[in-house]
Amino acid sequence: MKYTPNPSSVVDEMLQTIGCSSLDDLxxxxxxxxxxxxxxxxxxxxxxxxxxxxxKYLAGCNIDTENYPCFLGAGAYDHYIPAALEQLLLRSEFYTAYTPYQPEISQGILQSIFEYQTMICKLTGLDVSNASMYDGGSSLAEACSLACANSKNKNKVVISDTVHPEYLDILKAYALSGHMEIVVVPGQDGHSDIDAMVKAIDNETACAVIQQPNFYGILEDPTAVEKAIHENKGMFIMSVEPLSLALLKSPAEWGADIAVGEGQSLGINLSFGGPYLGFMAANKALMRKIPGRIVGQTTDLDGKRAFVLTLQAREQHIRREKAASNICSNQALCALASSMYLSLVGDQGLKDIATRCHHLALYARQEFEKAGMELKYKQPVFNEFALKVNNPVNANRILLENGIIGGYELDDALLLAFTEKRTRAEIDQLVAVLGGIK
Amino acid sequence: MPKLIFEKHVNNSNPFTLPTCDIPLPELSETIPAQFLRNESIALPELSEVEAVRHFTELSTRAYGVDSGFYPLGSCTMKYNPKINEWAARLPGFAGLHPYQSEDTVQGALQLYYEMQEMLAEIVGMDAFSLQPAAGAHGEMTGIMMIKAYHQYRKDYKRTKIMVPDSAHGTNPATANVIGYEVIEIKSNERGLVDLEDLRTKMNDEVAGLMLTNPNTLGLFEEDIQEIAAIVHDGGGLLYYDGANLNGILGVARPGDMGFDVVHVNLHKTFSTPHGGGGPGSGPVGVKSTLIDFLPKPVVVKKGDTYGFNYNLPLSIGKVKNFYGNFGVIIKAYTYIKSLGAEGLKEAGQHAVLNANYLRHQLRDDFNIPIDRLCKHEFVLNSKKQSDYGVTTLDIAKRLIDYGYHPPTIYFPLIINEAMMIEPTETESKERLDEFVDVMKAIARESAQETEKVLNAPQNAVIKRVDEVTAARKPIVKWEAP
Structure with missing residues (x-):
């Protein structure tokens, strides 16, 4: 198969025109x-x-969530994607377009990003969102870099180890720059050690980071951390699951200066880990500091509403060796998918989905306890929790034999996630199989 | 002017319905303590499905993709995106895989990943690959992190600088800066190539490496690449290859053979995956054996007949992205490489270069081409001849929109005044190129004779030129309810 349209006779003609005798001459x-x-x-x-x-052969060698109920979460979730979204995303004017550098010919993409930014602001309660970033983990690292770059004398990042472990790995890699010192505060009993975090915060701390819900699915109360970091004139950063924000207090309500997170839950395929959607929103004071692209509203010469990439003086193609971030793209198509998703499910739909996920998780907790099994942690959760099992690897193997994709393997537990796709029957089977092996 | 989706809101019009479910449905206030519950409503728009579908369909009609027409954006390699690639990435056996599934349940995905590592290594002449970075700039960052980790491992701490040519993409100096390096700019000579004398003068034991794009952003092959490599290596530095322009030598020459130690490739440029209006892309990074130990983890390995992850990489820089990279993009590039094969990739590279030289040849009478000699996949012209009439490169770009074209890259590279960088790619036919030439000639004519038409362009687009100054001075970056 080839996609070069010129047959050899035409190639020869073109070569002749430019004075070459063969392709090798080029x-x-x-x-x-x-x-x-x-x-x-x-x-x-x-x-x-x-x-x-x-x-088709390679795809057929895999076991997929389309055909097997999946209880894996840990940062990527098996949510339903509306049929209309999948169709709309195949409009090739969207997916075969480049970055909208020429506004007159790119209003559709620019408007879609403006709408996306608005929706992220609505979800997080914050003032400004960029046009999206690579994924949740790199967005968090970028947020921490921003906090460190924003203050001359502060380069310490105080972060709880109840943040996703891969996000911590990414943050540590970004810290190779030498611009950030990462202070990881061990959690206790599945949640952040708030007292220890408060103690770790000092006047050299650029930011403090908490994930909500945390990696173990547990809801964190960051009130004291928010107070301490602001008293020390640092930034409070939250990494949040966007679907949970339909129910849970927004980052703005917790007092966060920056919110980041993984947007995969909002209409993006699991796709073995990518492409996903990193989002970042911040308060107004950071509008000119936030990395990545931003679309702004303006007018054209006739006074018509128009959209354009703006605040680009922050970006790498102008600041070059002074840029604080090297990001020069976004995940536009994933951002578009998420705004299509939010539009197709709507305000009430998003609440319904989030509530269903929560209820299914509660139902499973209750059934596990009835079956005599023990939760690793007892705190309130959104849609994910850790269940104690003796041998998580073995438990997952037996679940798979029963046609179920099990949970994320912790040392002595399975971290199980519940989406609106799961049914009572699937959960009953999960409980029956795990209850049978303990 | 189309309304924003928020302006189309109709209370209770959204039909979304969950399946019935007979489990207990306690009130949230009973299951989540009040301090965690949201007070402010989100206020997402509510629309019927048909109105939501029409909204996004209308937006799509106001966008322009490769499928809409010719897209000669320099350095962006806007080649055709084959449809079989899209089909493949959407197979449930790929799109429906959770990243934390056990290795035995994802053998097909791991095989694809492994083969892709191997194929990319062969294409660019490297020893090993990581497919983790999500974009070109992300690949650059990963590569420079590895260079830093390499020098630090050797306790060579005095290397605090990275050299970057003045013709480089803006991401190169930005990347070096964010990884904590001081950027040393290397001059281009009058032939548009790296000035060897300047390079020799600036290379010393404080330099960690050189970042180079080859062909460079003028579309010119750095003919002295072997000498450049020797200067950098003899000084103890490493050579980074920015793969943005790989399409210009695809199948013909390999960065690994030129002396590069680490490369990134852009799957969304060279390997035909769509740009998505700005992403997602994928920027895999390849290294020579000297840097293998520093690759991000995990890498995919083959053990007998099975495939698996290797996390046991003690010197690894760690991770740059969640999970394993933009797998959905990788599938598309894999499909492309399998479709074209060795001969097809070479033909793609050859035809890309032919098309660029053909356009350069056909446009040279009407436009100034500052460095007018054999180019690779792209070339740079400018508006010098039109400037007598007050016409700028921006005006020409906007006039192209009136004629139904996406304009080329403009005002880059920075070393050419009023630059217009044209990259046709190999997937354009001679007829398309000839049409473009005719239009460019028409614009040259208009510039002289009907200047207003060019200065006031575009007239046929959905909007006229926009007020970018107000957008930046008084930013409106989200919709506010009236």
Whole structure:
């Protein structure tokens, strides 16, 4: 299969026009010894039917959440995606477009991002959202970098270890820059050690970070941390699950200066971990500091409402070696998917979905306890909790034999997540299988 | 002017319905303590499904993709995005995989991932790959982190600088800065290539490495690449390859053979995955054996007939992204490479270069081309000839919109005044290129004879030029209820 439209006769004609005798002439500026001898060591091309069979074969080697009930969460969730969303996302004017640098020909993309920014502001309660970022983990790292870059004398990040462990790994990698010192405060009994965090905060602390709900699904009360970090003139950063915000106090209500999170729950396929959607929102004071793109509303020469990429003086293509972030793209199509999702389920729908997830998790907790099993932690949760099991790897193996994709394996527990796709029957079976092995 | 979705809200019009479920449904106030519950309402818009569908369909008609027409954006490689790739990524056996499923349940995905690591290594001449970075700039960051980790491991702490040519993409200096390096700019010579004397003068034992794009942003192959590599390596530095322009040498030459130690490739450029209006992309990073130990974790390995993750990488820089990268994008690029095969990839590279040189040749009489010689996948012209009439590159770009084209990249690279950077890619036919040439010639003519038409462009777009100054001075970045 090839996608080069010019047949060899036309190629010859074009070569002649430019005064070349062969395609090789076009590479006369590359030393012979640097050229690939003969051809790359790859297989030959395939026709569409053949390549389709190959991909279908590989996809068929996997066990997927479309055909198996899935209780895995831990930062990626098996939510339902409305059919209309999947169809709309295939409009190729959206997916084959580039970044909307030319506003006159890109109003559709720009407006969709403006709407996305508005929805993220509504969810988080904050004033300004960027046009999206790579994912939840890198957004958190960018937020911490922002906090450190924003203050001359502060470079300490105080963060609870009840944040997603991969987010912590990403943050540590970003700290290779030398611009951030990461202070990880161990949690206790499944939640942040608020007293220890407050003690760790000092006048060199640029920000304090709490995840809500935390990695173990538990709701955190960050009130004291928020107070301490603000007393020390640092920033309070929350990493939040956007669907939970239909029910839970918004980052703004908790006093956060920056909210970040993973938007995969909002209409984005699991896709083995990506592409997902990092979001970042902040209070007004950070409007000109927040990394990534931002779309603003303005007018055209006729006074008509128009949208345009704005505040670009912050960005790498202008500030180059002075830029505080190197991000020059966003996850536009994923952001679009999330705003389509929020529009298709609507305000009440989002609350209903979040409530259903919560109720299913509560039902499962209750049934596990009835079956004599023990929860690892007892605190309030949104849609995820850890269940004690002796051998999590073995438990997952037996669940799989019973046609169930089990939970995330902790040392002595399975972290189980519940989405609106799960049914009572599936949960009853989960409880029966796990109850049978304990 | 289309309304915003918030302006289409109708109370109680949304039909979304959950399945019935016979479990206990306690009040939230009984199950979540009050201090955790939200007080302020979110106030998302409520619409009927048909109105929501029409809203987004209308937005799509006000966007422009590769499927809409010619998109000669320099350095962005806007090639056709094959539809079979989209089909593949949406297979439930891929799209429906949770990242934490056990390895035995995702063998097909891991095989694809492993093969992709191997194929990319072969294409660019590297020893190993990580597919974790989510975009080109993210790949750059990962690569520079590895360079830093390498020097630190060798206790070579005095290397605090990264060299970047003045023609580089803005992300190069930005990346070096965010990883904590001081940026040293290297001059270009009159031929548009790295000035070797400047490089020699600036290379010393405080320099960690050089970031280079080859072909560079003028579309020119850095002919002295072997000497450049020798200067950097002899000084103890490493060579970073920015793969944004890989399409210009695809299948013909490999960065690994030129002496580069670490590369990133843009799957959304060279390997045909769609740009999505700004993302998601994917920016895998490849390294020579010297840097393998520093790759992000995990890497996918083959053990006998099965595939699995290796997290046991004690010197790894850690992670740059959740999970394993933008897998959905990787599937599309894998499908593309399998479709084209070795010969097809080379032909893609060759035709990309042919198309660029053909356009350069056909436009040289009407437009100034500051460095007018054999180019690779792209070239740069400017509006010098039109400036006599007060016409700028921006005006030409806007006039192209009137003719139904997406304009090329403008005002980049910075080293060319009023630059317009044109990259046609290999997926355009001669007919399309000829049409574009005719339009560009028409604009050149208009610039001289009907200047107002160019200065006032666009007239045929959904909006006229926008007030960017007010947008930045008094930012409105979200909709507020009236």
């Amino acid at each position: 590479f006369a500026d590359i030393h012979e010894e640097l050229k690939v001898k003969d051809r790359l060591n790859l297989s030959s091309g395939m026709g569409e039917m053949e390549v389709r069979n190959q991909l």
